[in-house]
Each structure stands twice: as C-alpha cells, then as structure tokens.
Amino acid sequence: MRLWNRVQSWLRAIVGRSRIESEMDAELRFHINAFAEDLVRSGVPSEEARRRANMEFGGIERTKEECREARGVSFTETLLQDLRYGLRMLRKNPGFTLIAAFTLALGIGANTAMFSVINAVLLHPLPYPDSHQLVLTFLGDATGSSSRSSYGIVDYLATRENQKSFSHFAAIGLGQNSFTYIGAGEPQRVRGTPATGEFFAALGVQALLGSTFNPASEAPGQPREVVLSFRFWQSQFGADPFIIGRSMLLDGQPYSVVGVMPSDFHFGPRDNDEIWPLLQLGPSEVRPPYWIAPFGRLKAGVTRVQAEADLSRIAEHEQHLFPKSSYDRVSIVPMKAFLVGDSRIALFTLQGAVLLVLLIAIVNVANLQVARASTRERELAIRTALGAGRGRLIRQLLTESLVLAAIGGTAGFALAQLGVRAMLTLAPDALPRMSEVTVDSRTLLVSSIFSLLSGILFGLVPAFRGSGGGIGMGLKSTTGSGQPAARHRLLAILVVAEFSLAVILLTGAGLLARSFERLLSATPGFSPQHLITVQLALPDARYPQESQIADFYRQLLERLEALPGVQSAGISMSLPPNLLALQNPFRTPAEPIVPGKELHAAEEMTVSPGYFRTLGVPLIAGRFFVDADRARSDQILIINQTLARQYFPNQDPVGQRLQTGDADERSPWETIVGVVGDVKYQGLDAKPESTIYVPYFEKGWTSWSREMFLVLRSTSSEAALMPAVRETVWSMDKQLPIASVRTMDALLADSIGQPRFRTVLLGSFAALSLILAAAGIYGVISYSVVQRTSEFGIRIALGADLNDLLCLVLTRGAKLALLGVAIGAPAAFMLARFMSSLLFGIAPADPLTFVGVSGLLLLVALCACYIPARRASRVDPMVALHYE
Amino acid sequence: MDLLKGTLDMLILKAVSLGPLHGYGVLLRIQQISKDRLEIQQGSLYPALYRLEHQGWITSEWGESENKRKAKYYRLTTAGRRKLRTEAENWNRMADVIAGILQSKPEEV
Numbered sequence: 001m002r003l004w005n006r007v008q009s010w011l012r013a014i015v016g017r018s019r020i021e022s023e024m025d026a027e028l029r030f031h032i033n034a035f036a037e038d039l040v041r042s043g044v045p046s047e048e049a050r051r052r053a054n055m056e057f058g059g060i061e062r063t064k065e066e067c068r069e070a071r072g073v074s075f076t077e078t079l080l081q082d083l084r085y086g087l088r089m090l091r092k093n094p095g096f097t098l099i100a101a102f103t104l105a106l107g108i109g110a111n112t113a114m115f116s117v118i119n120a121v122l123l124h125p126l127p128y129p130d131s132h133q134l135v136l137t138f139l140g141d142a143t144g145s146s147s148r149s150s151y152g153i154v155d156y157l158a159t160r161e162n163q164k165s166f167s168h169f170a171a172i173g174l175g176q177n178s179f180t181y182i183g184a185g186e187p188q189r190v191r192g193t194p195a196t197g198e199f200f201a202a203l204g205v206q207a208l209l210g211s212t213f214n215p216a217s218e219a220p221g222q223p224r225e226v227v228l229s230f231r232f233w234q235s236q237f238g239a240d241p242f243i244i245g246r247s248m249l250l251d252g253q254p255y256s257v258v259g260v261m262p263s264d265f266h267f268g269p270r271d272n273d274e275i276w277p278l279l280q281l282g283p284s285e286v287r288p289p290y291w292i293a294p295f296g297r298l299k300a301g302v303t304r305v306q307a308e309a310d311l312s313r314i315a316e317h318e319q320h321l322f323p324k325s326s327y328d329r330v331s332i333v334p335m336k337a338f339l340v341g342d343s344r345i346a347l348f349t350l351q352g353a354v355l356l357v358l359l360i361a362i363v364n365v366a367n368l369q370v371a372r373a374s375t376r377e378r379e380l381a382i383r384t385a386l387g388a389g390r391g392r393l394i395r396q397l398l399t400e401s402l403v404l405a406a407i408g409g410t411a412g413f414a415l416a417q418l419g420v421r422a423m424l425t426l427a428p429d430a431l432p433r434m435s436e437v438t439v440d441s442r443t444l445l446v447s448s449i450f451s452l453l454s455g456i457l458f459g460l461v462p463a464f465r466g467s468g469g470g471i472g473m474g475l476k477s478t479t480g481s482g483q484p485a486a487r488h489r490l491l492a493i494l495v496v497a498e499f500s501l502a503v504i505l506l507t508g509a510g511l512l513a514r515s516f517e518r519l520l521s522a523t524p525g526f527s528p529q530h531l532i533t534v535q536l537a538l539p540d541a542r543y544p545q546e547s548q549i550a551d552f553y554r555q556l557l558e559r560l561e562a563l564p565g566v567q568s569a570g571i572s573m574s575l576p577p578n579l580l581a582l583q584n585p586f587r588t589p590a591e592p593i594v595p596g597k598e599l600h601a602a603e604e605m606t607v608s609p610g611y612f613r614t615l616g617v618p619l620i621a622g623r624f625f626v627d628a629d630r631a632r633s634d635q636i637l638i639i640n641q642t643l644a645r646q647y648f649p650n651q652d653p654v655g656q657r658l659q660t661g662d663a664d665e666r667s668p669w670e671t672i673v674g675v676v677g678d679v680k681y682q683g684l685d686a687k688p689e690s691t692i693y694v695p696y697f698e699k700g701w702t703s704w705s706r707e708m709f710l711v712l713r714s715t716s717s718e719a720a721l722m723p724a725v726r727e728t729v730w731s732m733d734k735q736l737p738i739a740s741v742r743t744m745d746a747l748l749a750d751s752i753g754q755p756r757f758r759t760v761l762l763g764s765f766a767a768l769s770l771i772l773a774a775a776g777i778y779g780v781i782s783y784s785v786v787q788r789t790s791e792f793g794i795r796i797a798l799g800a801d802l803n804d805l806l807c808l809v810l811t812r813g814a815k816l817a818l819l820g821v822a823i824g825a826p827a828a829f830m831l832a833r834f835m836s837s838l839l840f841g842i843a844p845a846d847p848l849t850f851v852g853v854s855g856l857l858l859l860v861a862l863c864a865c866y867i868p869a870r871r872a873s874r875v876d877p878m879v880a881l882h883y884e
Numbered sequence: 885m886d887l888l889k890g891t892l893d894m895l896i897l898k899a900v901s902l903g904p905l906h907g908y909g910v911l912l913r914i915q916q917i918s919k920d921r922l923e924i925q926q927g928s929l930y931p932a933l934y935r936l937e938h939q940g941w942i943t944s945e946w947g948e949s950e951n952k953r954k955a956k957y958y959r960l961t962t963a964g965r966r967k968l969r970t971e972a973e974n975w976n977r978m979a980d981v982i983a984g985i986l987q988s989k990p991e992e993v
Contacts (some may be wrong), residue, residue, distance in 0.1 A: 027907060027956045034908040058927035066931035071938050
C-alpha cells in the first residue's frame with residue numbers, strides 16, 4: 001500500500017508535472033487568501049491583510065522547492081530540467097556539438113563494430129544446442145611433445161564401441177572436402193564433408209525435410225546416404241519437396257538423399273552449398289593414416305579430464321595392438337576453442353587498439369570542453385551566486401555531457417553497422433566464424449555502455465573544473481581568462497595523454513604493416529605470376545587402375561601444353577602457398593627404427609615432371625623427373641633444400657636413399673635424384689619444411705593422385721585460356737568437373753587475408769588516432785596562442801624576432817608531443833610483446849618502427865602547431881594590447 | 885513557543901485525525917488545540933504535508949471550503965492512524981522519561 005502510494009505519487013510527478021505544479025500553486029494561494037480573509041475579518045484593511053499574509057507565509061518559492069523535494073521527485077525533475085538545458089546549450093554551439101559528436105561517433109562506432117566481431121567469434125556459442133558440450137578429440141602421446149593428431153580408422157571404431165563419456169560420438173573425414181556430382185548439365189565439383197552416422201545427432205540438430213543419417217547405415221555395404229544443405233537443395237533441386245529417397249551420383253557412386261537441413265544450419269561457413277555424404281568405415285588392418293576428425297557430445301556431468309582418461313584408455317589399447325604406432329593418449333579441445341583458434345590474440349589486440357582510439361576521442365572532447373569552459377565560467381559563476389550547489393552544477397554539466405555522448409553513441413552505432421558491413425564485404429574469410437558477425441542486442445548494449453562511460457569520462461574533467469572556481473573569479477574576469485595557468489596545465493595533460501595513446505596504436509599498426517610488407521616480399525619459392533590453377537578429381541569408379549590414372553594425366557598434360565598460350569603445364573597433390581594435402585614420416589639410412597619414437601615428418605606430394613618448370617622452382621642439384629622414369633623398377637624422389645641441408649649436411653644428397661611412410665623395415669628404399677629450392681606449402685609466414693616429391697606415376701602413389709591441382713603457366717589471361725582448357729579436359733572425359741579455377745596471385749592474396757585484415761584494421765585505427773591527436777594538439781596550442789595574444793603583442797612591440805616567437809610556440813607543441821611519446825613508448829612496447837605472435841620477420845622491439853612512429857608523431861605535432869604558431873608571430877601589437 | 889524539532893509531523897497527523905482539513909485548517913486546528921501556545925512556521929507546513937502524503941500517512945483530495953472555494957483536503961490513512969498511535973506512544977514514553985530525569989532530586993541519584 002505504502003509502496004504503491006509512493007509509486008503513484010512518483011508517477012504522477014513525472015506524468016503530470018505541470019498539473020502538480022499548478023495544484024501546488026492553487027493550494028498555497030488558497031492558504032494565503034484564507035489567511036488574508038481571516039485578517040480582514042479581524043479588522044485589518046484588505047491591502048494590509050494581503051501584505052501581512054504573504055509576509056508571514058515566508059518565501060513562497062522556497063516553500064515550493066521544499067515541497068517538490070518532499071514529494072521525492074526532485075531527481076527526475078532536475079534531470080528533465082538538465083536535459084532541456086543541456087540540449088539548449090548544445091544547440092547554441094552547433095560547431096562544438098558537431099565536432100564533439102562526430103569524434104565520439106568515430107570512437108564508439110569503431111568499438112561497437114570491433115565488439116560485434118568479438119561477440120560473434122569469441123562470445124557467441126556455436127549455433128548448436130548446448131554447444132559447450134561439444135568437444136574434439138585428438139591423439140597424442142605421453143610426452144605431449146608431438147603435435148595433436150587426427151584419428152585412424154581403428155581408433156574411431158574402437159572409441160565408438162568402448163567410450164563411456166559421450167552421449168554421441170561422431171567424426172568427419174578430412175581426406176575429402178569436395179565430390180564430383182553429375183546431375184543435369186556439366187559435371188560439378190561440390191563442397192561436401194563426409195560424416196559418420198551420429199554426426200547430426202551429436203550436433204543436436206534435426207533435418208528440415210526427411211531425417212538425418214540412420215546410424216545403422218554406417219557399416220560398409222549398407223546403402224549410402226547423403227544429407228543436403230538447404231542452399232544445395234534449393235540451387236540444385238529447385239527445392240523439390242519430393243527429394244527424399246531420390247538417388248544422386250557422387251564420385252560415380254549412387255547416394256540416396258535422406259534429408260535436407262534447415263537453412264540456418266551450418267558446419268563451417270554459413271550459407272554454404274554443401275552436402276554431407278555418410279562416411280562408412282569398416283575394420284582396418286593398420287592404424288595410420290590418421291585422417292578422421294572425431295568429436296563428441298559430453299554426457300552431463302562428465303568433465304573433460306574424465307573424458308580424456310576414458311579415451312586415453314582406448315588409445316593405449318590401440319597402441320598395444322599396433323606397437324609401431326606411438327599415440328597412446330587423447331586430448332580434448334572444446335569445439336569452439338578449436339574453431340576460434342588463434343584469432344583470439346588478433347581480436348584482443350584490435351579491440352584494445354580501438355579502445356585506445358575511443359580514449360583519444362574522449363580526451364579530445366574533454367579538451368574541447370575544457371577550452372569551452374572558459375566561455376562558460378561566467379555562466380557557472382552566476383549560477384553559483386544564485387544558489388546552485390556544487391553538486392547540482394556537476395550534475396548539470398554531466399547531464400550535458402551525457403546528452404552529447406548519447407548523440408555521439410547513436411551516430412556511432414549507425415557507423416558500426418556500416419563498418420561491420422564493410423568488414424564483411426572486404427574480408428569475409430579473414431576470421432573463423434566471420435559469417436556469423438551481426439550487430440545484435442548485446443552489441444547495442446555494449447555500445448550504450450561505451451557511450452555512457454565516455455560521457456562520464458569527458459564530462460567529469462570539465463565538470464569538476466567548471467564547478468570548482470570561486471564565484472568572484474568567474475564574475476570578475478570578463479574575458480573568461482580566469483585561472484589560465486591551471487587550465488593550461490589540464491589541457492597540456494590531456495594532449496600528452498593523447499600522444500601517449502597514439503604512440504601505442506601507431507606502434508602496433510607500424511609493426512603489423514612492416515610484418516605484412518615482409519610477408520608480401522617473402523619469397524614463396526617460385527614465380528607466382530601468370531599461373532592458373534584448377535582442381536581435378538578422377539573418380540574411383542571410372543579409374544580403378546593406377547595405370548589409367550597415369551595415362552590420363554600424361555595425355556592431358558601433353559594436350560594442354562600443345563594449346564596456344566600455354567607455356568607449360570604440371571600437376572601436383574599440393575599447391576603453394578597453403579594447400580598442403582599430406583605430411584608423411586620418413587627416415588634416412590642413418591636412423592634406425594626405435595619403437596615408440598616418432599619419425600620426422602615431411603611434406604610429401606606427387607607431381608608431374610613438368611611441375612617444377614611450370615612453377616619456376618629452381619633445380620639445385622641432380623635432375624627433375626622425366627616421363628621415362630615411369631619405366632623404372634625402383635622408386636625415386638626429389639627433395640627440397642631444407643631436407644638436404646638438415647639430413648645430408650656436407651654431403652651430396654643425390655644418390656642417397658630415404659624410406660617414407662610409417663616406420664617399417666620392409667618398406668622400399670627410394671633414391672634421391674634431385675634437389676630443388678624450398679617452396680612454401682603451409683603459408684607464406686611458415687618456416688620452410690622438409691619436402692619430398694614423388695612422380696605421380698610411381699607405384700603405390702598413383703591412387704593418391706586422383707585429386708590433383710593442375711597448374712598452367714600461360715601468357716593469356718584466365719578468361720581467355722579456360723574455355724580451351726575445359727574443352728581439352730572434356731575431350732578426354734566428359735564427366736570430369738573443373739573446379740576452383742584460380743590464379744596463383746589470387747591464391748597468394750587469399751592466404752594472407754587474415755594478416756591483411758588486421759593490418760588494414762589496426763592501420764585505420766592508428767590513422768584515426770593520429771588525426772584525433774593532431775586535432776587535439778592543434779586545438780590546445782591555438783587556444784594557448786589566443787590566451788597569450790597580449791603577451792605576444794608586447795613581445796613584438798618590444799622587438800622580439802618573429803622566428804623566435806614561431807619557435808616558442810612550436811617548441812611548446814613539440815615538448816608536449818615528445819612527453820606523450822616518452823610516456824607511451826613503454827606501453828607500446830608491452831603491446832608489441834603481446835602481439836608478437838602476429839608479427840612476421842621483425843622483432844617486437846623493431847627500432848625502425850619505434851623511431852619512425854615517434855618521428856611521425858613529432859612531425860604531425862609540429863604541423864598541427866604551425867598554424868597557431870604563425871598566427872602568434874603575426875600578432876599586431878596594437879590589436880593585441882587592446883585585446884583584454 | 886517554537887515547535888520542538890520533529891514534532892510537526894505528529895501534530896499534523898493528530899490534527900487531520902480529527903477530520904479532513906485543508907492546509908490552512910491544519911494550521912488553525914493546531915493553534916486552536918494548543919490554545920495559541922505553539923508557533924508554526926507557515927512555510928514549513930506544506931513541505932511536511934507533502935512529505936506525509938508521499939509516505940502514505942495521509943491522502944489528499946480537492947474539495948470545497950467553508951466559503952465555497954476549491955481547497956485541498958487532507959485525511960488520515962489507515963497506515964497514518966497506526967503511525968500516529970505509535971508516534972504518540974513513543975512521545976509519551978519519552979516525555980515520561982525526560983520528565984522523570986528532570987524531576988530527579990539529588991538524593992535519588
């Protein structure tokens with residue numbers, strides 16, 4: 001009841017403020033009138049009675065104020081009053097308002113946009129129910145030294161049967177991510193992920209149409225099943241509602257369509273045209289190769305440690321069954337952590353950077369406020385004289401700042417939407433989960449918090465300063481130059497702060513830019529210009545024999561090289577800069593097999609003899625492969641320089657032998673016939689690795705060569721050449737899809753998408769901070785020049801050299817900038833250390849970057865100060881002396 | 885005699901407990917009951933009325949005064965009646981204690 005009364009009176013106070021005010025008026029008037037009438041009745045003349053009634057009542061305005069307070073609503077009312085007042089003040093200074101709001105909008109907008117990315121990539125759960133229960137499992141060993149490995153077939157099957165930790169256990173096959181689909185029209189290569197029976201059940205998702213896999217179909221020999229993505233169903237089957245049960249040919253095998261997933265389901269990038277053929281796995285005689293990536297849904301209450309122990313038990317058992325293998329432990333990684341990977345550091349660096357931009361923006365607005373406070377000092381002094389308390393004034397100034405922040409925040413939120421859209425257009429693959437980035441309610445909330453905090457921050461400085469001055473001070477100084485020394489000190493501190501923040505940002509951006517430049521100039525090991533790449537895949541069904549595959553490629557390469565415009569053609573399993581298909585163990589004769597000891601791994605791939613010539617990989621020693629090698633009975637290979645240097649130091653590697661594949665005494669020894677230059681297959685920023693090349697026609701390897709990259713060195717453009725290439729391929733096999741036609745230049749550009757993304761982003765943040773800092777120092781120096789106009793006038797009148805005056809002002813600017821740089825440098829160094837994993841080819845303490853950044857900031861400061869400095873040296877002494 | 889600090893609220897509650905009153909009436913009633921021995925600052929009466937209303941001890945509504953004018957009348961609520969009772973008890977107890985202290989003689993200490 002009482003609470004309700006309170007709420008009612010409070011509501012009434014807000015809603016019916018004017019009614020309450022007039023009621024209060026009426027009530028007090030009634031009192032005075034009634035009192036006066038009583039006085040008249042007792043014989044006082046009416047004029048006199050009215051006067052006395054008013055007098056005895058006391059200050060009517062004060063009573064009203066006390067009544068308002070007693071009603072307990074003065075807070076809201078004051079707020080409304082302050083809001084109105086604040087808006088009026090902002091309207092009266094459109095220039096200030098515009099600049100301040102725009103500055104804030106930039107800072108808040110950049111932060112909101114960046115946060116949307118963090119929100120989607122790091123904070124949002126994966127788009128599956130209870131996704132925190134989803135974990136990936138990897139094989140490892142007790143030493144923990146070897147890197148995480150995927151599963152072999154035996155590991156997967158044993159785990160599926162014996163594990164106790166998961167409610168569902170599933171896997172995808174890593175060997176294949178595309179399938180040849182022959183429907184109506186040209187044969188196509190479609191994106192597809194082979195997945196085991198529990199794949200959808202483990203993710204906890206249902207089909208939109210039909211059903212997901214029947215786990216019983218997972219055994220080999222059962223009918224093959226395939227589930228379609230919504231997009232695939234729409235684009236390939238025109239959203240045919242009777243698709244379920246239809247058969248489709250994938251890699252020459254019939255698969256029966258069992259289900260279509262909802263449009264919002266995705267595993268990997270969103271909105272992908274994708275299919276999920278059922279992966280059928282039968283018992284295996286051997287443990288490797290490790291090409292199965294399992295994941296599971298943890299049962300409720302099972303911890304990761306318990307699950308690791310459970311699965312390690314199984315891995316240990318497999319290691320006993322296959323003693324030559326070495327994996328006897330399992331480690332578990334949450335699915336989200338795995339997907340997000342190492343983008344965390346880049347994102348935190350960027351968010352940190354953008355927070356610094358916001359801080360600089362806030363400092364700038366605070367700067368403007370402090371400078372403007374000079375004109376408001378009289379206003380504040382008058383208000384103090386009229387009885388406004390210090391708290392009341394602070395509140396009012398803060399409200400004004402918050403209004404400004406709200407304007408800036410709203411504009412910033414709009415900017416953020418644009419920024420996010422721009423980021424998604426410019427760099428859709430720059431980060432994992434990038435396709436999930438949107439501006440949502442959480443972003444809006446964070447944006448509001450940014451605005452609120454900035455409002456408080458830049459509001460507080462001038463508010464405390466503004467309300468602190470004595471009354472007399474403000475009233476007396478007609479030009480508003482009261483306490484100039486104190487104000488100058490405050491402004492100087494703000495400028496120094498700006499420069500120290502800017503130095504951090506610019507250093508970070510400078511380091512990334514220098515890394516990126518190194519990355520661009522990093523030699524990939526071949527000449528990437530004028531190369532066109534195409535993916536080819538020969539299906540098992542129509543090319544069961546190794547000789548068929550070898551014959552096909554030989555003929556194809558011959559025909560392609562005969563095409564006008566093609567200088568040379570080659571094929572390879574892997575392509576630089578980051579399309580590595582296989583890593584394989586190897587050993588030299590000098591290394592005996594020790595059970596449980598891992599062999600070294602090398603990048604191993606099959607190539608055609610013309611591959612090296614086509615890419616422009618230099619021959620260091622020995623020879624390239626030739627077609628005649630196909631007739632040899634022994635096995636041959638070519639190694640790269642890194643392998644030669646590491647394992648055959650000070651010897652001629654040509655003629656030496658290697659064993660590749662799993663440790664096995666019986667494996668044949670293969671003879672090295674040549675050494676070629678290093679080529680990067682694991683990213684431009686990776687260290688060169690050992691690489692082994694095998695001719696595609698070598699026995700036992702040809703079946704690995706079904707999926708190959710075709711590389712063409714050509715003088716013609718991709719568009720001009722491709723029709724002839726297609727025709728040539730289809731003249732040999734009408735059902736072969738021609739997929740992923742890219743130029744090597746494009747592949748290279750794609751491979752550095754992430755570093756480019758963060759370099760561009762951090763670079764723009766740094767540029768923004770530089771502009772803001774320049775504007776800040778310009779404003780402050782201009783202000784101080786205006787304040788010192790009369791001083792300059794006197795100096796000029798006394799015959800000061802104009803250049804000296806110029807120097808005086810410039811020196812002051814330079815001092816502030818240098819002080820800022822000196823303060824910011826240690827923090828910049830800390831940032832550099834934090835982001836060292838993002839750097840390539842330069843040290844975090846790269847002296848050139850640090851010196852360059854300091855120089856740049858100093859230069860910018862001097863330029864920004866030059867205009868006010870010139871103004872100072874042009875002061876007309878007469879005008880100046882009349883100025884005050 | 886000036887009013888003791890903190891007693892105005894209690895006196896207002898008492899005044900309106902005898903029947904609905906407008907602000908001026910409250911003033912007159914207190915003066916009348918106290919036989920003009922208490923001096924009330926007219927200006928301080930209204931903030932007190934607003935405070936009591938906000939706290940829910942009294943409610944107000946507009947009515948017509950003796951001389952046919954619109955006036956705001958205050959009335960005690962149930963909660964206000966309880967409040968008045970406890971306030972009065974407290975006051976009496978306090979007055980007894982203080983009177984006892986003031987009447988104490990040297991030999992009683």
